[in-house]
Amino acid sequence: MTTSDKSIEQDLFKKNERIFSSKTFKYLARIVILYLFSIIFKSFDLSFIEDVHTSIFRSQLFSLLYVGLGLICWEGAIWLSRYVEKGVLKGYISNRLLVLCTAMLLYGLIPAFLFAFLYAMMDIMVFNRYEAWESFSAVSYNMIFGLYIFYVLILTVNGIIYYYKGLKEYQVQTERLKRENIQAQYDALRNQIDPHFFFNSLSVLTNLVYKSADLSADYITQLAKIYRYILDKKFENLVSIQTELDFLDSYLFLISIRHQNSIRFTAEIDEQIKAQGTIPPATLQMLIENAIKHNRFSANDPLLIHVKSEAGYLLVSNQVRKKNVPAISSGIGLDNIRKRYELASGRVIEIHRSDEVFIVKIPIITP
Incomplete structure (x- = not known):
């Protein structure tokens, strides 16, 4: 592979990376996921199956409501993840994960009941149908529990992904600051050697120059070697x-x-x-x-x-x-x-x- 080919590949990789990390792609991916979940969830509501010929419009409104509310709740899950992370950041990883999952399970009740209510109201006002309201008012297994499971799956996975992303960034930042702090401390400790030893050596040399010029020269030579060592190994x-x-x-x-x-x-x-x-x-x-x-x-x-x-x-x-x-x-x-x-x-x-x-x-x- 030539250099130009590698350069083209790198440019394509950077371009694709920007696309996949963009907000537009992120929200499109969420919409697709939520829409697919809405299609699966319709199987819980038998009225869509029994009334196939007249339920296309109703089916699409159902999906539209599910996707719209899902996007709002998805953002809420991200906010909740941030709040939980800040609130229990000093605990053990297992404790933080337990708190996060518990918070998501409780939070999942909100979109489950909210969607069941809004869908029931829409079904009554637009189609004059009461099956959804009867399920909601009776807190039926099909409507409430089914919605809850689907929303919790989405919110929990999303929350955990966000949590570990934030945790990883925090760990990297903490490690960087720790290394910088360690290096600063080490430099300060190492610098204690220089003045302490230097003044002792000068004190001896001051007395030695009056006694022997040759010995003084040898002393200076060895002192130079010592300081060459200190300077060379300083870092x-x-x-x-x-x-x-x-x-x-x-x-x-x-x-x-x-x-x-x-x-x-x-x-x-x-x-x-x-x-x-x-x-x-x-x-x-x-x-x-x-x-x-x-x-x-x-x-x-x-x-x-x-x-x-x-x-x-x-x-x-x-x-x-x-x-x-x-x-x-x-x-x-x-x-x-x-x-x-x-x-x-x-x-x-x-x-x-x-x-x-x-x-x-x-x-x-x-x-």
Whole structure:
């Protein structure tokens, strides 16, 4: 098929789509459906069959009345569907559907009795016939129940179709707003990393430039790598564990200079997990920074931080060595990680505390 043929097909599809979605087509379809129902319903009124030769005009008036009233009641069903949807929107889907069907069943009584009355009046005034009135006044099975069943079939199907159409649009809109809200929250959480880490690094560099030019140059190089990572991954919700570990090497270089090799870090992570597993950017860095902030250490007695993979998690553990003057905890670090995990994957981190060790279990997110 050539490009021009595809273009013609697309134009025809759009044209047909506009036709089928137009109000004119919608109302014509309703008229045809109602007219067909009126023909079927005439079989309930035996006078149409017994008086075949003189009932053509009467038959058409019957159908005209049925179609006219049906169109009005159809619009009423749409209005009722909207009202019910707004009134019980916060309930469960099954409850909303039950309320809608119940409302339609009750609403169906109105056109059933109204049509029976109008038809009876028309039959008396135009044809001087009383069969319809006798059926209506006696609330007969044929007239009232038959009309009720036909109208309810139309109204219920139409109401359910409209309801699910509205529900689908609502769900799409809700999901779009939810995603936008999640992304905004995630961006806000991620941006907390930049200033917090940046000012700590500048503080160390200020002191370092007076001691060693070469070491200062190496420090600046590693700091540049870190910020290259932060800038490159700023708009990514997840990164591979291997990428995070590469970033962590540069971070640990800065930490070793800042704390004079009094922090020791080890990792036992399966190579396949490194390549395929993902976590939110800077998660490990924030956990290590948290351990450094809340524990005492020295060059003679370094703080040990260990990361290992186990049963779908990364376990980040460190010794507990409470400082004589506890650091003021803002809770931002762990809370940041917790919320980013919830927003990115719906999973939660686990925290285990004891007098000897502090462990944070962070889920490994697989694509």
